[in-house]
Amino acid sequence: xxxxxxxxxxxxxxxxxxxxxxxxxxxxxxxxxxxxxxxxxxxxxxxxxxxxxxxxxxxxxxxxxxxxxxxxxxxxxxxxxxxxxxxxxxxxxxxxxxxxxxxxxxxxxxxxxxxxxxxxxxxxxxxxxxxxxxxxxxxxxxxxxxxxxxxxxxxxxxxxxxxxxxxxxxxxxxxxxxxxxxxxxxxxxxxxxxxxxxxxxxxxxxxxxx
Amino acid sequence: xxxxxxxxxxxxxxxxxxxxxxxxxxxxxxxxxxxxxxxxxxxxxxxxxxxxxxxxxxxxxxxxxxxxxxxxxxxxxxxxxxxxxxxxxxxxxxxxxxxxxxxxxxxxxxxxxxxxxxxxxxxxxxxxxxxxxxxxxxxxxxxxxxxxxxxxxxxxxxxxxxxxxxxxxx
Numbered sequence: 552x553x554x555x556x557x558x559x560x561x562x563x564x565x566x567x568x569x570x571x572x573x574x575x576x577x578x579x580x581x582x583x584x585x586x587x588x589x590x591x592x593x594x595x596x597x598x599x600x601x602x603x604x605x606x607x608x609x610x611x612x613x614x615x616x617x618x619x620x621x622x623x624x625x626x627x628x629x630x631x632x633x634x635x636x637x638x639x640x641x642x643x644x645x646x647x648x649x650x651x652x653x654x655x656x657x658x659x660x661x662x663x664x665x666x667x668x669x670x671x672x673x674x675x676x677x678x679x680x681x682x683x684x685x686x687x688x689x690x691x692x693x694x695x696x697x698x699x700x701x702x703x704x705x706x707x708x709x710x711x712x713x714x715x716x717x718x719x720x721x722x723x724x725x726x727x728x729x730x731x732x733x734x735x736x737x738x739x740x741x742x743x744x745x746x747x748x749x750x751x752x753x754x755x756x757x758x759x760x761x
Numbered sequence: 762x763x764x765x766x767x768x769x770x771x772x773x774x775x776x777x778x779x780x781x782x783x784x785x786x787x788x789x790x791x792x793x794x795x796x797x798x799x800x801x802x803x804x805x806x807x808x809x810x811x812x813x814x815x816x817x818x819x820x821x822x823x824x825x826x827x828x829x830x831x832x833x834x835x836x837x838x839x840x841x842x843x844x845x846x847x848x849x850x851x852x853x854x855x856x857x858x859x860x861x862x863x864x865x866x867x868x869x870x871x872x873x874x875x876x877x878x879x880x881x882x883x884x885x886x887x888x889x890x891x892x893x894x895x896x897x898x899x900x901x902x903x904x905x906x907x908x909x910x911x912x913x914x915x916x917x918x919x920x921x922x923x924x925x926x927x928x929x930x931x
Contacts, residue, residue, distance in 0.1 A: 552865065552869070552922050556865075557869060557888075557922075558888065560866055560869060561869070561888045561889075563866075565863060565866060566780075566784065566866055567780035567783055567784070568779060568783045573775070573779050576775075576779065576799060576803070577772065577775045577776075577779070579800075580800060580803040580804070580807075581768070581772075583800070584804075584807065654809055654812060654825070654826070654829070655809045655812065655813060655817070655821075655822035655823065655825040655826040656813065656814065656816070656817070656822070657825075658825065658898065658899065658900060658901030659825055659828055659829050659832065659882075659900050660900055660901030660902070661901055662825070662829050663829070663832075663833075666833070741833065742833070745833070745878060745879070748877060748878065748879040748880075749901070
């Protein structure tokens with residue numbers, strides 16, 4: 552193929568979607584988007600419903616009966632609040648427009664650089680979180696040991712406490728590690744490789760515009 | 762910008778400019794991957810619309826978003842594509858060209874997909890008729906850098922397509 556043929560081929564009517572394909576792509580996308588939005592909304596409604604029922608039940612136990620003594624077991628209040636905090640964060644994310652990953656108001660080079668910076672920031676935060684898990688594990692073991700020595704935790708409950716708390720800690724640490732190694736690190740590698748293409752100089756020129 | 766405005770803008774842009782996205786997707790993906798990438802690109806455009814302030818042309822905005830999405834999508838399948846390319850060398854590159862222009866177009870896209878990602882992006886813009894200044898503005902490169910890269914890309918494409926003539930840069 553020579554120049555004219557390549558350009559003619561490129562500009563030909565076959566190098567584009569037909570009217571039917573165009574309509575189908577747009578329809579498929581907008582219906583997928585609307586379906587996702589409806590699913591997120593239904594999930595939020597269900598979550599708040601369940602939280603309300605559970606909180607209502609807990610409130611009845613605390614204030615309507617004498618099964619829970621607030622003066623001794625006040626930790627039930629912050630423990631009840633934690634899932635509400637997460638639910639509100641999800642609601643905020645649903646309502647807000649998040650910053651898009653691929654932006655059109657800046658150059659591709661700047662957009663990739665910003666994505667790399669965001670990736671580095673997130674990896675740093677996860678590393679810090681990982682350190683907290685490393686510190687929390689011996690502290691937790693020590694606390695449980697102390698409670699047992701002080702007679703607060705009977706032997707029969709010790710194993711279940713260790714299993715439950717240790718398991719929960721290990722599971723969440725695993726999730727953090729998985730996100731770090733299987734999501735953020737590969738993405739960082741990809742972005743670095745892409746940015747290096749922008750930075751490598753073409754012969755006889757300087758590479759970026761700024 | 763409320764959601765209705767976002768929908769309206771999206772549908773208007775897709776009616777006028779979806780061919781841009783179509784060519785980007787074909788330049789970065791093949792086979793059934795095209796559908797996946799098209800959905801990714803459409804989602805990227807949808808999410809980016811609220812940040813459109815009219816300071817640049819809609820086409821410039823769309824080129825930036827679609828190429829950005831394609832560049833970052835493609836890389837996650839790098840190992841798979843490497844294996845595909847090693848196992849299936851560009852078909853027909855050294856044989857006579859088939860009569861069907863559809864196949865010739867597919868050969869052209871296959872040759873484009875063999876280029877490094879940034880080169881691929883630049884040549885797609887060039888074929889769409891953008892000037893060096895426009896291409897530089899989209900990528901954040903200097904015009905001279907774009908010019909030199911484009912010459913190199915065209916020579917490489919020519920070699921892949923087994924063509925003798927190299928077309929002059931604009």
